[in-house]
Amino acid sequence: MLQRLREDKALQGLLLIAPTLLWMIVLLIIPLILTLVVSFGRRAPDGGVIFTFTLDNYIRLLGLQPDCLNPFACFDPLYVSILFRSLSLAFNTTVIVILLAYPLAYFIARAPHERRNTFLFLVLVPLWTNFVIRVYAWMMLLRTQGAINGVLGWLAGLLGIPFTPLEMLYTPGAVLVGMVYEFLPFMILPIYTSLEKIDPSLYEAAADLGANALKTFWRVTLPLSLPGVVAGTILVFVPVMGTFVVSDLLGGKQVILVGNLIQRQFLDARDPTFGSAASLVLMVLTLIVTLFYTRKFGFGKEIVV
Amino acid sequence: MNPHRRSPFVVVMTVLVFLFLYVPIFVLVLYSFNASRTNVTFEGFITAFGPLQMQGSLVVQSPCGPFHWFCDLTRNQEVMTAARNTLTIAFVSTLISTLIGTMAAIALQRHEFKIKPFAQLSLYIPIVIPEIVMGIGILTLFSQVFTWVNTTFNLPPDLRLTLGMGTVIVSHIAFSVPFVTLVVQARLQGFDPSYEEAAMDLGANELVTFWRVTLPMLLPGVLSGALLAFTLSLDDFVITFFTTGPGATTLPIYVYGLLRRIITPQVNALSTVWILIVLAAVFLIQRLENRERA
Amino acid sequence: MSVYAVELRDVVKTFHTPEGGTINAVDHVDMQIRHGEFFSMLGSSGCGKTTSLRMIAGFEWPTSGEVFIDGEPQGHKPPFQRKVNTVFQSYALFQHMTVFQNVAFGLEMDKVPPEEIKRRVGEALAMVKLTGLEKRYPRQLSGGQQQRVALARALVKRPKVLLLDEPLGALDLKLRKEMQLELKTLQREVGITFVFVTHDQEEALSMSDRIAVMSYGKVMQVGTPVEIYERPRNKFVADFIGETNLLDGTVRSVDGNSLTVFVPALNAEVRALHQGAFHAGQEVSLSIRPEKIRLVEKPTECANCFPAQVKQVAYIGADTRVIAQVVQAQLRVWEQNMVSTLDPDAYFQQNEQAWALLPPENLLALPVE
Numbered sequence: 001m002l003q004r005l006r007e008d009k010a011l012q013g014l015l016l017i018a019p020t021l022l023w024m025i026v027l028l029i030i031p032l033i034l035t036l037v038v039s040f041g042r043r044a045p046d047g048g049v050i051f052t053f054t055l056d057n058y059i060r061l062l063g064l065q066p067d068c069l070n071p072f073a074c075f076d077p078l079y080v081s082i083l084f085r086s087l088s089l090a091f092n093t094t095v096i097v098i099l100l101a102y103p104l105a106y107f108i109a110r111a112p113h114e115r116r117n118t119f120l121f122l123v124l125v126p127l128w129t130n131f132v133i134r135v136y137a138w139m140m141l142l143r144t145q146g147a148i149n150g151v152l153g154w155l156a157g158l159l160g161i162p163f164t165p166l167e168m169l170y171t172p173g174a175v176l177v178g179m180v181y182e183f184l185p186f187m188i189l190p191i192y193t194s195l196e197k198i199d200p201s202l203y204e205a206a207a208d209l210g211a212n213a214l215k216t217f218w219r220v221t222l223p224l225s226l227p228g229v230v231a232g233t234i235l236v237f238v239p240v241m242g243t244f245v246v247s248d249l250l251g252g253k254q255v256i257l258v259g260n261l262i263q264r265q266f267l268d269a270r271d272p273t274f275g276s277a278a279s280l281v282l283m284v285l286t287l288i289v290t291l292f293y294t295r296k297f298g299f300g301k302e303i304v305v
Numbered sequence: 306m307n308p309h310r311r312s313p314f315v316v317v318m319t320v321l322v323f324l325f326l327y328v329p330i331f332v333l334v335l336y337s338f339n340a341s342r343t344n345v346t347f348e349g350f351i352t353a354f355g356p357l358q359m360q361g362s363l364v365v366q367s368p369c370g371p372f373h374w375f376c377d378l379t380r381n382q383e384v385m386t387a388a389r390n391t392l393t394i395a396f397v398s399t400l401i402s403t404l405i406g407t408m409a410a411i412a413l414q415r416h417e418f419k420i421k422p423f424a425q426l427s428l429y430i431p432i433v434i435p436e437i438v439m440g441i442g443i444l445t446l447f448s449q450v451f452t453w454v455n456t457t458f459n460l461p462p463d464l465r466l467t468l469g470m471g472t473v474i475v476s477h478i479a480f481s482v483p484f485v486t487l488v489v490q491a492r493l494q495g496f497d498p499s500y501e502e503a504a505m506d507l508g509a510n511e512l513v514t515f516w517r518v519t520l521p522m523l524l525p526g527v528l529s530g531a532l533l534a535f536t537l538s539l540d541d542f543v544i545t546f547f548t549t550g551p552g553a554t555t556l557p558i559y560v561y562g563l564l565r566r567i568i569t570p571q572v573n574a575l576s577t578v579w580i581l582i583v584l585a586a587v588f589l590i591q592r593l594e595n596r597e598r599a
Numbered sequence: 600m601s602v603y604a605v606e607l608r609d610v611v612k613t614f615h616t617p618e619g620g621t622i623n624a625v626d627h628v629d630m631q632i633r634h635g636e637f638f639s640m641l642g643s644s645g646c647g648k649t650t651s652l653r654m655i656a657g658f659e660w661p662t663s664g665e666v667f668i669d670g671e672p673q674g675h676k677p678p679f680q681r682k683v684n685t686v687f688q689s690y691a692l693f694q695h696m697t698v699f700q701n702v703a704f705g706l707e708m709d710k711v712p713p714e715e716i717k718r719r720v721g722e723a724l725a726m727v728k729l730t731g732l733e734k735r736y737p738r739q740l741s742g743g744q745q746q747r748v749a750l751a752r753a754l755v756k757r758p759k760v761l762l763l764d765e766p767l768g769a770l771d772l773k774l775r776k777e778m779q780l781e782l783k784t785l786q787r788e789v790g791i792t793f794v795f796v797t798h799d800q801e802e803a804l805s806m807s808d809r810i811a812v813m814s815y816g817k818v819m820q821v822g823t824p825v826e827i828y829e830r831p832r833n834k835f836v837a838d839f840i841g842e843t844n845l846l847d848g849t850v851r852s853v854d855g856n857s858l859t860v861f862v863p864a865l866n867a868e869v870r871a872l873h874q875g876a877f878h879a880g881q882e883v884s885l886s887i888r889p890e891k892i893r894l895v896e897k898p899t900e901c902a903n904c905f906p907a908q909v910k911q912v913a914y915i916g917a918d919t920r921v922i923a924q925v926v927q928a929q930l931r932v933w934e935q936n937m938v939s940t941l942d943p944d945a946y947f948q949q950n951e952q953a954w955a956l957l958p959p960e961n962l963l964a965l966p967v968e
Binding site for chain 3: 497499500502503504505506507508509510511513517518521522524
Binding site for chain 1: 314323329332336345405411413416419433435437444479536579
């Protein structure tokens with residue numbers, strides 16, 4: 001037996017991976033299949049699930065009604081617009097995050113060796129406060145009587161300008177700022193990793209061949225750091241698509257995203273079948289976007305920092 | 306060409322982004338010393354020590370002085386329980402996911418077997434699908450299985466399977482294992498197999514070789530995997546939200562509950578303590594790592 | 600005690616290539632290594648020398664055939680049950696252990712009592728002249744010192760056979776020369792069989808008692824350094840070891856251990872030495888080392904002598920290396936610079952006319968493969 005195990009590398013591999021694989025199958029793959037099954041079911045009066053096969057939930061998501069004969073008359077854009085809003089928010093967040101993260105990552109990657117770890121540490125600290133606490137911090141800042149309005153009011157008072165506090169909390173802008181804040185570090189780290197790997201002699205070579213700083217950046221630095229940007233984009237785009245906490249706390253009832261929709265189906269409206277359908281649509285949507293994106297730019301190797 | 310030369314644009318952006326990252330945290334900490342009970346605006350520090358005294362919604366005097374809300378916090382039984390739960394979940398899930406994730410990394414990097422591509426692919430799923438999808442999937446699984454078990458075996462109320470610490474821990478392991486595996490795998494990529502061959506050549510069998518040579522050399526990778534798992538677990542809200550049950554409230558869940566009702570500076574005090582603990586822990590780990598390297 | 604310290608009997612090792620094919624890294628190898636011998640396996644990369652060594656160590660198992668250590672068949676025994684130890688090319692010193700812990704590791708595995716471990720580690724480190732560095736970590740040592748630790752770590756176990764996989768490859772030239780001498784001395788002192796893998800022929804020639812020259816998984820010749828150099832068995836060995844000139848020809852007659860061969864390139868019959876079975880009419884290759892051709896202005900005697908024209912000259916200190924046009928053949932000729940002088944006439948000049956002497960006892964007939 002021991003002899004057999006010793007000589008059979010494949011068996012060793014299987015034994016080693018077994019627990020992880022078990023976890024992945026039971027807590028990832030089976031739940032996904034179950035979600036699929038439930039999404040074809042019907043809601044029971046007690047909030048449970050009746051397992052049948054109906055496309056009603058998906059038809060409703062598209063804004064139609066199962067019994068409606070004229071699709072134009074009864075089209076309800078509610079859910080489609082929620083999906084669209086989530087997508088555009090995720091897109092905007094990702095773009096802003098890249099624009100903010102890149103210079104910082106570049107700065108750290110070019111900093112002297114002994115200081116890089118300190119800077120990285122400074123990037124990570126906000127991550128170690130909890131997700132919910134970070135949202136709460138922005139509530140305190142953005143509130144009508146909050147810190148930002150406080151400072152603005154004080155400045156206005158100094159200059160003698162009349163000041164009415166800005167309504168910032170519970171707006172789409174607040175949600176955008178919150179999302180950017182939540183996920184910024186997830187972009188900085190992978191970009192830093194790929195920038196740091198670039199051999200400094202490449203910069204010298206580019207300069208030697210006559211490229212100025214801007215051209216060097218455009219032709220050498222940026223292309224070589226793309227894997228980091230790709231990894232960062234996945235790490236930002238995917239969670240923004242599914243988060244409901246930020247929109248819930250900073251958007252109030254103004255900003256409803258797919259995440260909020262799903263959460264409400266499971267907790268308030270008690271229709272898990274519709275929630276499952278929405279959740280699958282969300283997953284497929286994210287996968288399509290990431291697949292399209294990674295096809296174009298390759299799968300970011302820097303995904304694990 | 307000076308490699309450390311920086312353009313002013315980069316420097317200005319860096320300063321601004323760091324401000325953006327830290328101003329909210331600064332405000333959060335500042336408000337944990339707020340005299341105002343409603344915590345809507347900052348009404349100044351509580352400076353006076355003495356018996357608790359209020360003026361309207363302002364605390365003007367407290368036995369703990371400026372640290373009034375911290376004292377208040379320690380008397381809050383719910384917070385203490387939530388803190389204990391959070392740490393328990395983080396520790397247990399980190400321990401298990403580090404163990405099985407390291408094993409999986411070794412299998413994926415060192416062994417050839419049939420289902421390897423599938424196994425490798427399955428590890429990327431939690432990264433490319435939104436957390437909420439995973440959360441409601443697991444919730445559906447648990448509720449369906451638990452309902453079935455409870456009714457089929459007609460379990461008495463105190464034996465019924467319910468959501469709680471167990472389900473949260475199991476779910477946390479599910480999302481942290483892939484990260485641990487990928488981190489350790491990356492570390493293994495540059496690992497020269499002749500170290501292990503040398504150990505075996507000198508008379509160590511497979512287990513001794515693993516314990517005395519492979520593991521110590523992998524340790525930095527395993528540790529950073531564990532740190533990542535721990536961070537993810539502490540930070541998680543969504544998965545916990547869907548898999549938690551009575552008696553398994555974690556700090557983020559507790560805070561989320563508070564935020565939707567009333568907010569007192571207690572929440573800030575809690576956040577401040579949290580940040581301090583995390584900073585201390587990370588500082589300690591860094592010190593340990595530096596000593597290791599020296 | 601068996602006759603051989605290590606024996607490979609008809610050993611084959613097959614690997615699967617990424618393209619889905621198979622390749623015999625070691626192809627029906629027979630090899631006998633005697634007790635107390637310094638034995639080298641020499642060949643370029645991919646010749647199967649390292650795979651052979653790894654099969655002796657137990658890191659790989661033969662696809663077919665058998666490895667014997669001290670007369671015992673090894674089968675699928677794992678490395679930790681074999682009485683051999685290895686010095687790795689990369690040294691493979693455990694980075695998280697001190698020098699002492701590295702050397703003690705093998706003894707700990709054998710459950711040797713702590714006092715004895717201490718004593719034997721001390722002895723082993725003294726042997727490789729590293730006393731006093733016990734508490735250092737490998738990364739705090741120079742390349743040469745790391746090499747010695749690797750040596751001490753393997754020797755402290757007093758193995759039957761010490762396997763060395765290109766142990767000097769990572770050292771710079773000067774240090775490598777020093778270590779070659781030291782290794783040889785050490786081997787004589789401890790009397791352990793050394794099996795040494797290298798691609799450096801000078802290293803193999805200078806250190807070994809016997810050498811196995813390998814190519815594409817096969818043993819081309821086994822012999823002492825002198826045998827390998829002076830009496831190569833085939834064209835591969837003649838060409839691989841040192842430099843040689845090869846001339847193709849046809850056997851005209853056989854006479855004891857000398858042959859008469861017609862060489863078209865020289866348009867003449869020459870007399871040559873042979874050590875196999877040849878018959879008249881057979882195609883052969885004649886091998887002659889560059890330093891064994893004599894280039895003279897005027898021959899005193901003329902067995903195998905031909906008019907030559909100097910084409911190229913390179914003065915390299917000890918020798919003057921000449922490429923000479925001898926009839927239709929271009930031959931490499933090394934003339935030793937016996938006399939110290941600055942007079943240009945003392946050395947051959949380009950386009951100079953001369954005579955090339957190919958002494959029959961230096962001209963070796965080899966079969967054409």
